[in-house]
Amino acid sequence: MTSRSRHQSKDAAAASAGFSARTARRIDKDPRLPSQKKQPRTWRTRTDPLTDVWPRVLEMLGIPGIMAVTIFEDLQDELGLDALPDSVRRTLERRIAKWRALHGEDKEVFFPQRHDPGRQALSDFTVTDSLGVTIAGEPFPHRLYHFRLACSGWEHARVILGGESFSAVAEGLQDALWKLGGVPREHRTDSLSAAFKNLDRDAERDFTKRYGDLCRHYDMEPTRNNPGIANENGSIEAANGHIKIRLDQRLRRRGSRDFDSLEAYRAFVGGVCDRHNARRAKAVAAERETLKTLPKRRTTDFAMVTAKVTRNSTINVDRILYSVPSRLIGNKIEVRLFDDRLECFLGPDPVMRMTRARTDRARGHSIDYHHLIGTLRRKPQALRYLVYREALFPRAAYARAWTALDEALPPRDACRSMVALLALASTCEAIESTLADRLDAILDAGRLPDLAKLEIEFASKPSSSNEVAIPEPNLEAYDRLLPSACEVRP
Known part of the structure; x- marks a missing residue:
């Protein structure tokens, strides 16, 4: 052409x-x-196998949500396999799909959103048990608090030991904002239904008020998606899966999923987030310029509980019985309840800090034998039927030692020996660990711990003398400082 x-x-x-x-x-x-x-071609090459059943199909299509395969199976039940063989199934499915496209109900439309810099940040919790992480060899079920900027994709993750609570939200959100160095205009979450689980109406209102106060402190507008509509939170829901994939891949590269401590695992998670943020450095830098300024200080990120120390030298906080020093018996202490720890105050004075315990039962125990060993040495027989006896032992080796002593010795002698072992272990942390290893070796050999020998082996060596020897000064050294000694003689 x-x-x-x-x-x-x-x-x-x-x-x-x-x-x-x-x-x-x-x-x-x-x-x-x-x-x-x-x-x-507008003509058929073979007879339509659905001519007789199609009116019945149209009746069944009036049932909301019914599937084509369900319609096919019901028709087979009604008409028999000879009238409607399995070879017709795909024909029916295609015919139903075409009918729904031409005459069916309207489908939900998803509207793509524009993410302006500095406008929106999102938070969510995601369960990460599938990663198979262990701490010091012990399984570590946990979840992540996940924070993300919708525009640049900057993210922060914090390991959460418990469930969705105000303290978990407040700690994770404030850590993210102060690390980011600015505040977005809007903070979006899901409905936080898990946080409200098992809360009465007053507790729900209190949670909502505290969350509102937290957002007002940072001058952020709190918003939520509709309950059960996860796609409204899509900028964080999809990212939840991505961060778990990145963590899993890094764990595979690392060659081990075991960590020495919770702090080491938190540092690992932080490093994965930092590497991801570094790849978005240009977009993050541009969005940081649009963020609002941080306030002068952080705000409350804990729940406050008042607990009275019982005569058992314990306090009851969130279904867990914690031991405290016996000198606090009879006092009311203020407990700041964080996600991973408790901070106790007597008035304005800090008293102690301890790890927060969790339980899936009606009640649990977190006992530090150092708080009770002084009284227990005076009352060793109280050990036998102590309610929280198993929680009293600091390591598994001590529980093994108690079982062996209780089986081999008279009750009174067994209690005395076990309390003496705990008293020996309480002298210092190094002895507690070393003594546990020694007990395991003794029990593995089929012998009982010999308290006298162990006390000699692990007893602290006293200092040789408290006197300090001061040598007499050398007066000749002082004579050399005299002016006459410094004169130059001809």
Whole structure:
């Protein structure tokens, strides 16, 4: 056709294009391709197998949410396999899909959103038990608090030991904002239904008020998606899966999923987030310029509980019985309840700090034998039927030692020996660990601990003398400082 436009003859143009003269005449007469000239087939090549059952299909399509395979199976039950064989199933499914596209109900439309810099940040919790992380060899079920900027994708994750609580939200959110160095205009979460689980109406209102106060402190607008509509929180829901994939891949590269301590695992998670943020440095830097300024200080990120120290030298906080120093018996102490720890105050004075315990039972125990060993040495027989006896032992080796002593010795002697072992272990943390290893070796050998030998082996060595020897000064050194001694004689 290009050659023909140059006023070449039909035969010359065909030769230039490599066509035969006959093909050139056909193209010159009608330039359409053969496939474009073909008329669509409007007739059937075989009998429609659904002619008789289609009215019944239309009746069943009026049931909301019914699946094509359900309709097919119900028709087979009604008509039999001979009238509607399995070979017709795909035909029915295609026919139903076409009918729904032409005559069915409208489907939900998802509207893509524009994410302006500095406008929105999102928070969510995600369970990470599938990672198989262990701490010092022990399984570590946990979840992550996940914070993310919608525009640049900057993220922060904090390991959460408990469930969705105000302290977990407040700690994670404030850690993220202060690490980010600015505040977005809006903070979006899901409905936080897990945080409200098992809370009465007053507790729910208190949670809502504290969360509102937290957002007002940072001048953020709190928003939530509709309950059960996860796609409204899509900028964080999808990122939850991505961060777990990145953590899993890093753990595979690391070659081990075991960590020495919770702090080491938290540092690992922080490093994964930092590497991800570094790849978005340019976008994050641009969004940081649009963030609002942080307030002068953080706000409350804990729940406050008042607990009275019982005569058992314990306090009861969130279904857990904690031991405290016996000098606090009878006092009321204020407990700041964080996600991973408790901080106790007597008035304005800090008293102690301890790790927060968790339980899936009606009640649990967190006992530090150092708080009770002084009284227990005076009352060793109280050990036998102590309610929280198993929680009293600091390591598994001490529980093994108690079982062996209780089986081999009279009750009174067994209690005395076990309390003496605990008293020996309480002298210092190093002795507690070393003594536990020694007890395991003794029990593995089939012997009982010999208290006298252990006390000699682990007893602290007293200092040789408290006197300090001061040597007499050398007066000749002072004489050399006299002016007469410094004069230069001829």
